[in-house]
Amino acid sequence: MAAKIIDGKAIAEEIQKALAAEVADLKAKGVVPGLAVILVGDNPASKTYVRNKEKACQRVGLYSEVHRLPESTSQEEVLDLIATLNRKPEIHGILVQLPLPDHIDQKACIEAIDPSKDVDGFHPVNVGRLQIGEKCFVPCTPNGIIELIERTGTPIKGAEAVVVGRSNIVGKPVGMLLMHRHATVTTCHSRTRDLAFHTKRADILVVAMGKPKVITGDMIKPGATVIDVGINSVDGKLVGDVDFDSAVEVAGAITPVPGGVGPMTITMLLKNAIEAARG
Ligand code: NDP
Numbered sequence: 523m524a525a526k527i528i529d530g531k532a533i534a535e536e537i538q539k540a541l542a543a544e545v546a547d548l549k550a551k552g553v554v555p556g557l558a559v560i561l562v563g564d565n566p567a568s569k570t571y572v573r574n575k576e577k578a579c580q581r582v583g584l585y586s587e588v589h590r591l592p593e594s595t596s597q598e599e600v601l602d603l604i605a606t607l608n609r610k611p612e613i614h615g616i617l618v619q620l621p622l623p624d625h626i627d628q629k630a631c632i633e634a635i636d637p638s639k640d641v642d643g644f645h646p647v648n649v650g651r652l653q654i655g656e657k658c659f660v661p662c663t664p665n666g667i668i669e670l671i672e673r674t675g676t677p678i679k680g681a682e683a684v685v686v687g688r689s690n691i692v693g694k695p696v697g698m699l700l701m702h703r704h705a706t707v708t709t710c711h712s713r714t715r716d717l718a719f720h721t722k723r724a725d726i727l728v729v730a731m732g733k734p735k736v737i738t739g740d741m742i743k744p745g746a747t748v749i750d751v752g753i754n755s756v757d758g759k760l761v762g763d764v765d766f767d768s769a770v771e772v773a774g775a776i777t778p779v780p781g782g783v784g785p786m787t788i789t790m791l792l793k794n795a796i797e798a799a800r801g
Contacts, residue, residue: 644691645659
């Protein structure tokens with residue numbers, strides 16, 4: 523039987539409606555959640571992401587300001603801007619769009635953000651708090667993934683969860699969030715010896731490799747919940763890391779690409795910015 527398709531777009535819209543109501547509530551109390559985005563250079567994908575973030579802020583009623591800086595901007599100028607935004611009371615969340623041009627130290631910029639305004643959850647303080655299970659800003663994509671899993675009704679407690687990918691922005695935090703919810707978590711990466719051995723055991727399979735269609739139906743446990751984080755452009759078409767056509771015949775539930783995890787990432791950013799405004 524074909525899997526249930528997890529409609530990330532519809533779920534994101536539903537959450538954004540609820541967030542708009544929260545923003546209206548905050549505004550009635552005199553607080554307008556504000557998000558500042560810093561974009562350096564002309565990376566076309568980054569420009570699209572930033573435009574989408576701006577539009578999403580408008581949709582739910584957040585104040586947003588986008589600082590579009592030329593490629594030639596120095597690291598000092600970016601750090602000065604972050605320091606200004608850290609002090610600005612109407613800005614509750616600050617996001618530096620990655621990747622930054624090579625001459626700018628990404629780590630230095632992230633660490634310059636006040637952790638209480640770090641709505642991407644990339645500052646080491648938030649990373650550390652996530653690790654020890656303290657209140658923090660959870661990175662947006664992993665947070666969106668958990669939301670999708672929970673909304674499919676898939677039990678996480680006691681489940682075998684396999685995460686393919688160990689990046690700081692997706693693989694590691696999503697593994698941590700699953701573990702906090704009492705899944706038994708296995709993390710696979712490029713040196714994993716027998717990837718299929720692990721993926722076939724997964725009740726919950728999260729794939730964040732950045733390699734098109736590597737996970738095929740025969741690598742999936744029948745009935746598993748499969749979350750495909752990958753975004754790959756193949757012949758001008760966006761495809762995931764999972765071979766959707768074969769996987770959909772085996773999985774119990776699966777996210778499409780596009781329209782699965784993607785819309786959730788921005789939604790979770792808005793959620794974090796609203797949380798930051800609540801203080
Ligand atoms: P990274 O490139 O930082 O990490 C990829 C991970 O996959 C690494 O840990 C790597 O292992 C592992 N990997 C690569 N090849 C294999 C393999 N053959 N077998 C097993 N593991 C492998 O990517 P990100 O985590 O940043 O992103 C992953 C994908 O998700 C990308 O397609 C990206 O575009 C997408 N993405 C989508 C988002 C969304 O909103 N939908 C947001 C963020 C990312 P190793 O560590 O050993 O190198």
